[in-house]
Amino acid sequence: KNQVEQSPQSLIILEGKNCTLQCNYTVSPFSNLRWYKQDTGRGPVSLTIMTFSENTKSNGRYTATLDADTKQSSLHITASQLSDSASYICVVSAGGYNKLIFGAGTRLAVHP
Amino acid sequence: DAGVIQSPRHEVTEMGQEVTLRCKPISGHNSLFWYRQTMMRGLELLIYFNNNVPIDDSGMPEDRFSAKMPNASFSTLKIQPSEPRDSAVYFCASTPGLAGGLTPISSYNEQFFGPGTRLTVL
Numbered sequence: 204k205n206q207v208e209q210s211p212q213s214l215i216i217l218e219g220k221n222c223t224l225q226c227n228y229t230v231s232p233f234s235n236l237r238w239y240k241q242d243t244g245r246g247p248v249s250l251t252i253m254t255f256s257e258n259t260k261s262n263g264r265y266t267a268t269l270d271a272d273t274k275q276s277s278l279h280i281t282a283s284q285l286s287d288s289a290s291y292i293c294v295v296s297a298g299g300y301n302k303l304i305f306g307a308g309t310r311l312a313v314h315p
Numbered sequence: 316d317a318g319v320i321q322s323p324r325h326e327v328t329e330m331g332q333e334v335t336l337r338c339k340p341i342s343g344h345n346s347l348f349w350y351r352q353t354m355m356r357g358l359e360l361l362i363y364f365n366n367n368v369p370i371d372d373s374g375m376p377e378d379r380f381s382a383k384m385p386n387a388s389f390s391t392l393k394i395q396p397s398e399p400r401d402s403a404v405y406f407c408a409s410t411p412g413l414a415g416g417l418t419p420i421s422s423y424n425e426q427f428f429g430p431g432t433r434l435t436v437l
Contacts, residue, residue: 237426245430245431246319246406246408246428246429246430246431247358247406247428248428249425249426249427252424252425292357292358294358302360303360305357305358305359305360306357307357308357
């Protein structure tokens with residue numbers, strides 16, 4: 204069964220600290236993996252898109268990693284800011300089945 | 316560019332009424348997606364179009380839901396009749412072409428989301 208599981212469900216960190224969000228998937232065949240940031244009351248915004256051949260991709264203070272062998276991805280946020288408070292959603296594309304499998308998201312709160 | 320435009324931003328209606336949500340994709344984008352988001356189910360892909368043609372509507376929950384894309388700059392999602400369980404935020408997203416993939420789903424292109432329509436069915 205195609206599934207995407209994210210952990211933790213929620214996270215609270217202090218401003219300036221680093222954090223890592225996890226995404227494990229069982230989607231096959233794998234096409235690509237996306238991380239989105241969604242601020243409250245707004246649409247998701249794409250952070251990174253990775254194919255199976257990419258191990259790391261950065262977007263400013265956001266760095267995503269992908270291990271296609273273990274089917275795990277992580278999103279690392281460096282030097283967190285208050286504006287990083289949002290939900291982070293992992294989405295995997297099942298190319299052969301032409302489907303998008305969504306994780307439930309991690310809700311991050313950055314406190315001053 | 317103004318980005319993906321959705322209207323209305325908020326809709327409150329009574330059970331049984333017809334609801335029409337509208338979306339204007341980013342100019343030049345070939346693919347358009349309709350999503351639904353609820354607390355219980357998270358984000359779900361309902362249907363997507365490529366060059367105005369519906370490609371996959373397997374995510375549409377019931378026959379009460381229908382979507383059209385009469386031209387490259389406009390799409391509608393209609394619910395008739397609406398039910399309280401349809402209450403959710405509906406997002407439209409668009410993407411330019413199929414770079415790196417054979418379909419909009421496997422495409423390497425970024426999807427740009429609209430601000431969403433918050434639908435409440437009483």
